[in-house]
Amino acid sequence: MTITLEPAIHGDRVSLLRVLGPAHVWALGVGIVLVGEFTGWNFAADKGGALAALIVCWVVGLLYTSVAMIDSEVTSTVAAAGGQYAQAKHIVGPLMAFNVALFLVFAYTMLEVSDAILLGDTIVAKAGVEGLTHNSFIAATIVVLAWLNYRGVLMTLNVNFVITAIAYISIVILFFSVSPWTQGAVLKLNELVTPGNALPYGWIGVIAAFQFGIWYYLGIEGTTQAAEEVRSPARSLPYGTMAGMITLLIAAAMTWYVCASMMPWEYLGITYYPLWDAGKLTGSPLLENLLFVATLLAAMASANGCINDAARAWFSLGRDRYLPTWFSAVHPRYRTPYRSILFLLPIALAFAFIADLNQAITFSILSGVLQYTFMSINIIMFRKKWPLGSIRRGYTHPFHPIPAIVLFCLCVVTFFAIFLGFGSQLIAMVAFYFLISLWFHFYRYKFVRRGDQFTMPWPKPQGY
């Protein structure tokens, strides 16, 4: 396919540019998620103890492996901006698509907010200057990254690739610097995680820890948002997503091992910077500074990817008239959904100033889990409406329907985990989605063209 970088001629329909490869997909997915190793996952230790954080690292890894398998099949077949939104539109129906887009926008915008808060707090903690607040750093982060996204997706994801790689390498350097093969010198796992404190709340603490276990991997499914901008969706999306998942599983295991071997679980559960703290506790100024910089880079990469993804989901809503069409404009020169980027900017700024870190994380997790619940049902409907062989799939995931069932069951457990400690927030969020759904179904949907929403060259679904 020919790639054109020139501005579209006036009067032509301006579309997003197909310029991305598998490395960009990897950078988008891992870039969004890797910050979870630098902060957030450790709140699982707060809810259930250090061992619970490890158990959920593996079990939630299984949840996300199911997400990646399901997503790779559906997205390599429904390759359109908006990712899961476009999937819902073609497989379940418009109202579901509207909700899925909101899940995406909230999950990514609140994740962006969390990243900006982390970045601001980390700089303030490093500076150690009395009276210095994180507000200016938060504002600068969000505005500069929004500008970067405004200017173009290729530049945005090239930046993400570099800073994500540096942040990842810092975890590997820390891991090998603390002699992971010996205990007692730097790492003291046996003395910090004892039979008496490994599961301080028992098994209910393990279930409660699922909530923040999600944070190890939340956002990997964001790779699908680039579907209209990758050169070969059928190849790049499954490859980039699966490679990203493997990368994250390795990073999560290394992070837990180092942090649980260096900090008491009560401290690990409340610190905002577990890896930076681990760097400090080694006593090496080089490692301390490396992990400080890596924490900032991971937060920047994540916020950068989140702005990219949230804007594309919002853009898709405008393009299909689910929201005013004003949002569907593509910049004539940079070919980015610039109005959506600018619209979401003040919302992110506002919440970065009024929410604290674990509240913003919980908002993001809630929207994420609602979306995964949809995905588990969506793949069953997809296979039923278009059985294997009826349409061309870029990738077919194995063992169907086991990943869907596993994903659904783990989502139910995670809802229960959120109920344990954050139940009011969950009810408030679902009440919002319910009310906005009524608004869409009974009012807004009248502005939507019916048949035009179905854009895939597929036969009529079975059963309709």
Add this chain to the structure above:
Amino acid sequence: MSRYTPPEQSKAGQVFDIAVVVVAIFVALWLPLKLGLAGAAKSIDALDAKTWEALGQNPTMASIWEKLGYTPETAHDIIQNRFHYVIDWPTLIIMAAVLVGYFVFLFRASDREYRDVINEKFDDK
């Protein structure tokens, strides 16, 4: 099936719809914060004796706390700030009902809309 032609929305109508969505987003995210409904349900189990031993910290743990700049007094509120997992059944049932009701509504209403989409898309062929 005849093609559905949506009404043209005025500029004022578009602005109003954007305002509705923005207000809804802020209410959903800001109200729980304002009402104190957001955040972890934790409380401090206070101890009279504030020593590392009373706080359940062995010598290795105590040395790390001290390296991090804490004393038994300053670490007390962190160590003793605990979740108390008591399952409140009425709230759990309400939460489950809200979630199930939401998803049932979503799938049923979506299916009704989807049938219109499919009929219009494929009846043209």
